[in-house]
Amino acid sequence: MEFTAAQIANFINGRIIGDEQALITGVSPIESGEEGHLSFVAQQRFADRIAESKCSVIIVSENLLTDQQYAPTIIVVEDAYLSFQVLMNLYQEMQDKRSGIEQGAVFHESATVGENVYVGAFTCVSEKVKIGDATQIYPQVYIGKNVKIGKNCVLYSGVRVYDYCVIGDNCIIHSNTVIGSDGFGFQPTKDGYQKIPQLGNVVLEDNVEIGSNCSIDRGTIGSTLIGKGTKIDNLIQIAHNVKIGQNNVIAAQAGIAGSTIIGDWNQIGGQAGVVGHIKIGNQVKVQAQSGVNASAKDGEVLYGSPAINAGEYRRNYVHFRNFTDIVKRINNLEKNSKEQPNE
DSSP states (O other), rough: OOOHHHHHHHHTOOOOEEOOTTTEEEEEEEGGGOOTEEEOOOOOGGGGGGOOOOOOEEEEEGGGOOOOOSSSSSEEESSSHHHHHHHHHHHHSSSSSOEEEETTTTTTTOOEEOTTTOOOTOOOTTTEEEEOTTTEETTTEEEEEEEEETOEEEEETTTTEOTTTTEHHHHEEEETOOEEEEEOOOEETTTEEEOOOOEEEEOOTTTTTTTTTOOEEESSSEEEOOTTEEEEOOSSSEEEEEEESSSEETTTTOOOOOOEEESSSSOOTTTOEEEOOOOOOOOOOOOOOOOOOOOOOOOOOTTTTTTTHHHHHHHHHHHHHHHHHHHHHHHHHHHHHHOOOOO
């Protein structure tokens, strides 16, 4: 698709310096710009690249501009990074969406769909499924019985949604993620571990995005809940009856054990582990590879395994690095004290 600088500026409420009719046919990083491409500069360390870039149009944060003349056309905004993201989202929305049920899809007669829904080939839609308007379901997806999927969702190839799960509006689920697999529930008996039936479901609220190869287990009784606006990276395990609040971000390879409650606006780093049956408050930051084994209050920053307050961890780590020297000093003090004559 082609756009002029004027059209782009109109999308993001920008002010143009230069040729309003400069034509854009692609996008490039500022470091490797090409003629006819669009880029952006939002940080001071890239400001010197604006004048020398080969890009035809650059979106620039207003505080980075000087009085010099620029060869590219400049679109001036308050926050270039945010404006560029808005522009990319608009572009994605403008792409043509598919609609209709492709040949080879298995579609139960009791399932219902809204307008402009796409269901790809070899996807299985089970009985009493409900799919909202404009949702895109790619080939080779499995949707179990009584599943509800909201409006404007995207389920990529290989997604599996088990029976009775609920997906809100504007959700994105990437390939090979499983929603609603059985929780890890077993009762030890004299004859071995007996499976505890997992009778609940998973509920994803609106605007949730889940990466590829994730597993979100259904509740034993009740729901495993992922709150509105939460973003989950690839390769993440969320166990049965976990409750995650709104606008959390969880990085790759994290694991959250059963029945843990997580508040709003938390950040959980990659490869972090969270034990079950604890409560994490709001705006908590869990550093990468931390092991959280106790509840956390609002605003805490946790680090280490087992995780403790990050400031305390860093102070103690200084001593840990000097531990060999500290032991030598203690030994020397003990030796000297023994060599001192008794008074």
